[in-house]
Amino acid sequence: QVQLVESGGGLVQAGASLRLSCAASVRTFIPYAGAWFRQAPGKEREFVAAISYSGGTMHYADSVKGRFTVSRDNAKNTVYLQMKRLKPEDTAIYYCAAKTYGFTIKGEDYDYWGQGTQVTVSS
Numbered sequence: 001q002v003q004l005v006e007s008g009g010g011l012v013q014a015g016a017s018l019r020l021s022c023a024a025s026v027r028t029f030i031p032y033a034g035a036w037f038r039q040a041p042g043k044e045r046e047f048v049a050a051i052s053y054s055g056g057t058m059h060y061a062d063s064v065k066g067r068f069t070v071s072r073d074n075a076k077n078t079v080y081l082q083m084k085r086l087k088p089e090d091t092a093i094y095y096c097a098a099k100t101y102g103f104t105i106k107g108e109d110y111d112y113w114g115q116g117t118q119v120t121v122s123s
Contacts, residue, residue, distance in 0.1 A: 002026045002112040004096045009117030014088055020081040022096030033103035034079035038092035050103035086121045093118050
């Protein structure tokens with residue numbers, strides 16, 4: 001069983017940066033691919049970014065490419081999402097997710113989810 005806890009959300013102005021963290025309570029996070037999803041009010045959950053178990057491969061949604069960076073520190077069992085040049089349309093609850101083997105962009109493929117952290121970007 002893997003428990004994920006996100007942190008780092010908050011209220012910022014457009015153009016600012018935030019870094020989200022996702023800490024996994026597991027002996028080793030190495031076998032797990034990690035991903036970030038988000039859900040804005042009244043909208044469906046959408047894929048944001050994913051990273052392979054080794055950290056060598058990343059994938060991003062077009063809407064965040066060039067602004068967001070996903071990374072991981074397997075020694076700390078933690079996945080990060082560095083968000084730069086934030087826009088009001090980035091406002092959402094951000095969720096961390098994990099699964100064994102390779103990552104996908106489909107939420108239903110992930111076995112473990114965090115409780116979410118709110119990111120609000122004001123204009």
